Amino acid sequence: MPFCKKITPYYEFNLSSVKENYSNWKSICTKNSRTDIPAYSIKANYNKKILKTIKKLDGFFEVCSYLEYQYLKKIGIDSKKIIVNGTAFSKKNLKKILKSGTLIIADSEEIIKDICELNIKCSIGLRCNLDYIKTDKNTFFNKVSRFGITDIEEIISFLLKYKKVNLICLQAHFSGNTREPSVFKLIAETLCEIILHYNLKNITRIDIGGGYKVSRKYWNIRDYYESVLNVLKEKKMEYLKIIFEPGNSIVRNCGKYYTTIIDIKKINEIIYCIANGSIIHLPFLKGKKIKGYRIQNSKNKKEEKQYIVGSTCKESDILTELTNEPALKIGSVIEFNNVGAYSINEIPEFIIKKTKVYYLK
Structure with a gap:
């Protein structure tokens, strides 16, 4: 059963998570007649x-x-x-x-x-x-x-x-x-x-x-x-x-990003899985090894190493490296978790258009 039914790439924000996270801060700051202030740092999102x-x-x-x-x-x-x-x-x-x-x-x-x-x-x-x-x-x-x-x-x-x-x-x-x-x-x-x-x-x-x-x-x-x-x-x-x-603690876990594999290439024994998204959509993760992800069709035979790369012309457009993970196929969807902070508002208008955003209430 696919966990993504919308056309990728896109962001999904869970507004209930935002509500819960801010409410947790507020309840602690206002206990015992205190009136302390959690001021959401909006640059996060x-x-x-x-x-x-x-x-x-x-x-x-x-x-x-x-x-x-x-x-x-x-x-x-x-x-x-x-x-x-x-x-x-x-x-x-x-x-x-x-x-x-x-x-x-x-x-x-x-x-x-x-x-x-x-x-x-x-x-x-x-x-x-x-x-x-x-x-x-x-x-x-x-x-x-x-x-x-x-x-x-x-x-x-x-x-x-x-x-x-x-x-x-x-x-x-x-x-x-x-x-x-x-x-x-x-x-x-x-x-x-x-x-x-x-x-x-x-x-x-x-x-x-x-x-x-x-x-x-x-x-x-x-x-x-x-x-x-x-x-x-x-x-x-x-x-x-x-x-x-x-900032981060209010919105980080409210965001997910979805992208689909549209092509697969093997060059010098390295497997490149080309997604229709881009690391440009995840600016704060550039240069980091992404750990929070989920892969559709995860029961495929494992590959020793695969790179998920973006669909732009930049060599640096690498979303993440997979080690001993199920082989990706064309049409496989990847869900990146905990991307609600320092993401959507930092995406530049460069090479690839900004993504759509959907909401869970």
Whole structure:
């Protein structure tokens, strides 16, 4: 019985999985009278139906560009439900975002100056560069980041001159690390220490960024949540609200990609199974060995090695390598799992057209 009845290639998104994943985050963040915030990082997947699914759950959203901000506004997301991590915005757009009540987390001294020069009453956040705490080489692979502000004392002194701008949030995000809960504990500890050191009494929340490795093999949401909440308890700073920026853990397992073998070639004893899809449709998996897949007609005799390649003219268009797997045939369908994040919105208009998208409710 074929597991794919539609014309391939295409994506399939399970909206029930999105609902379940976000609800799991929200239920943990709002237990015991807490009002902590899971702000879905929409760069992971800003498919409109996914965004609307989270909107129905009264969800929060995190964006890092004006384009993403516009996507949310077009589908009626409340401005106060959006958090903007700002790296490059015009003064015009900054003014529009701030006047709507959206929290902007400024990434540079220049953005801070632009906000102050607007001379409007607003609340903002500050992204802190915490490279100095990346001392464990087994935990942190990227020692240097170009994001965030290093001279926090200077910025705080500068902001004191502008009574209309209220600093209410400190944020930090690390990429290139093991992503274990202890990383986020360290971020929370350091942000709390900054608040205490500079006596920042107006700070009401900390944002510890994203990058959570949520799966049965690794950690669950509660592991991350409690590692941060325990820091607040230890420092007697439970009055602070915690903002999390989950992306991958909301949409990764909601997506599947289907493609069909349309030709098979044998060159220099290597079997190439040509699919009507392409690695261009799976940009985040390029150069990686894909493990999450299912093959139709999987009872065929096994082949020692087969390459599933795309139907474009690029030599690098290799979806995956199969070792000791059933021989593929023309018409065989391959289902790639866990491709809901950093996939569909990163597909370029290059050589091959974008795929259709279908939905399971």
